[in-house]
Amino acid sequence: MVSIENFGISFNETRILENISFDVKPGEIVTLLGSSGCGKTTILRSIAGLQKKHEGYICIGNECVSSKEIYKKDREVGYIFQDYALFPHLNVEENIAFALYKLPKKQKEIRVNELLEQFNIQEHKNKQIHQLSGGQQQRVAIARAMANNPKILLLDEPFSNLDAMLRYKTKIWLKDLIKQMNLSAILVTHDKKEALSISDKIGIVNDKKLVQFDNAKHMFENPNSLYVANFLCEINQLPNTYIKDLGLNIEENKVAIIKIEDCKVSKNSSECKVKILDISFCGEYYELVLDFIDYKSKTILVKVSSIDNLNISDEVFMHIDKNNIKIIDK
The missing domain is CATH 2.40.50.140 (Nucleic acid-binding proteins)
Structure with a gap:
């Protein structure tokens, strides 16, 4: 569903990433791991179309949506930001509806109600964002990301604002959701335990490159370098x-x-x-x-x-x- 080929990017004279290639199949969760500032979030932003200029190709399904020659704004992508990026001046219902601005009013109301029920936040629909707990805010953010039935879900440190027990429960819930809806999901996190427990595959980014990309269990048991071993294992x-x-x-x-x-x-x-x-x-x-x-x-x-x-x-x-x-x- 998602294919990244020879991806590279520079900001001014600073080289950030080069020759990054990997695929994500439907129903598959891929996690990107690496030190802060290594370019993991830049990959997500480029797939979402928020970062336009880059080398290589980004393909969704059988269609190239981004390269030096091609840039398509409309993509079947849902993006969950680290801070959730919810609008504080809008209530829960309005935050979700914001993603459905292209739909007629009646269809928008039907879809919002479906999402409120699906994510078990009906009772909070008239609340302002500051009145919600961290877990409730996250569900609103996920509901908004899922509003247009994306085929790809991008998650940037989605559990970082949650306490340990809520993080564990939300991780299981979100993993089940991705599998049930057969989404292609790409997750960025710094938590190796989180990455190992939720991922089908893991990609380790270091020194501008994807130094290992493999099945999570196989990578844990067979790291190809000291850097990868230190990232995944004690x-x-x-x-x-x-x-x-x-x-x-x-x-x-x-x-x-x-x-x-x-x-x-x-x-x-x-x-x-x-x-x-x-x-x-x-x-x-x-x-x-x-x-x-x-x-x-x-x-x-x-x-x-x-x-x-x-x-x-x-x-x-x-x-x-x-x-x-x-x-x-x-």
Whole structure:
């Protein structure tokens, strides 16, 4: 339903993105992840037609809607902004109706009532936006985005203004909605757990490019670089000299990583001695900051359920199954 091919964009002399290509099928949720300012929202704005000048092609269905030669304003796209972009001087009903300005009055009333019922906000239709909770405001924003029956839904940090429990419930509700209506959805978020739990596919943007685009589970288990691994997983980077002592081959342009949960510590002797630099209580677990004694490296983290007989400055042993180590690009 959505196809991005060789997309690139610059602002003045600053290159923002280049050679971005990916597809989103009907009923599929794709999440874009990357550091702040990497261009994720610029991709959404370009698909929506809010950003006109760019390189490459944006196609919706079988039609190219945007390139250097083509720009079509009317697109079957719904856009949900991070701050919802609702009009404070209009009530709920009027905010939704605003998206239906092309419809005759009677048809507009029918469609607004359908949306109020669909999104369970009928009782709030005469309220001003400031009278609504964050979750209710979000439902109004989604209802307005869905008013014209779009085929594509663009979501820019849609859950960032919600508390943890409401975020969880809304995420499930929105995911079901997208699947039921067979929409193509593109989500921008900074929350890796959110991305993994809602996405069919994930694209990681770094240094102007899409560095990995893959099925969410496969990417989590097989990151192609240290940048991707750090974005999706809680990992430790292990010293190359330690990896060689384990009998594993590693090239200079590679790094060895292991998931934090695969690192264990105890006072039982092993080949890897570490020193405890810090202990933090994190609720369900304790987090230990460790330093290798025999290898130069960055500090590493280990999670333990109990700290019985463990103290800061203690020398203990780390236990790692080398089958859990992945060697990837820097």
